[in-house]
Amino acid sequence: MLDSINCQPVKQPCDDDAMHPYFAILTPYTYRLLSEQFRSSANTVVADTGIVNSHEGQLVVGNEACCCRFYNTLRLPCRHILSLRQDKGLPVYDEALVPKRWKRSTWRQASIVHGRDTATATVSIMQSRTQVATVLSAARSISRNQQWQMK
Numbered sequence: 001m002l003d004s005i006n007c008q009p010v011k012q013p014c015d016d017d018a019m020h021p022y023f024a025i026l027t028p029y030t031y032r033l034l035s036e037q038f039r040s041s042a043n044t045v046v047a048d049t050g051i052v053n054s055h056e057g058q059l060v061v062g063n064e065a066c067c068c069r070f071y072n073t074l075r076l077p078c079r080h081i082l083s084l085r086q087d088k089g090l091p092v093y094d095e096a097l098v099p100k101r102w103k104r105s106t107w108r109q110a111s112i113v114h115g116r117d118t119a120t121a122t123v124s125i126m127q128s129r130t131q132v133a134t135v136l137s138a139a140r141s142i143s144r145n146q147q148w149q150m151k
């Protein structure tokens with residue numbers, strides 16, 4: 001499922017877009033989520049105290065963390081963090097804000113490792129099935145009489 005989500009085309013940002021560096025490191029799916037938050041950050045007002053009134057209630061926002069649902073679920077910069085950073089003149093882009101699991105590099109590695117593991121697992125399952133089949137057929141070839149004599 002993740003494969004099909006990540007393969008959907010995403011509009012590449014303009015070079016001067018503050019979000020451009022994120023496009024280079026994030027999976028397309030993650031970048032889409034983050035750009036939506038960035039667009040919404042324009043309409044988000046965070047007080048100097050770091051408090052924001054949202055439909056989720058009163059939220060406490062920091063430069064790198066927030067207590068909103070989006071941040072707590074995905075650990076990606078939400079509209080509140082992005083708004084606060086812009087108000088404070090901090091860069092919108094900071095690689096440290098993005099967990100490894102959302103990066104293209106991690107996704108690529110995971111796909112390769114997963115592919116190899118699947119192949120290895122399949123071979124070992126096939127090998128163990130063959131061994132079981134061999135043992136079973138050997139056991140069947142011994143007649144009941146022979147089994148009796150062996151006791």
Ligand SMILES: [Zn+2]
Nearest residue numbers: 066068078080
């Ligand atoms: Zn938030």
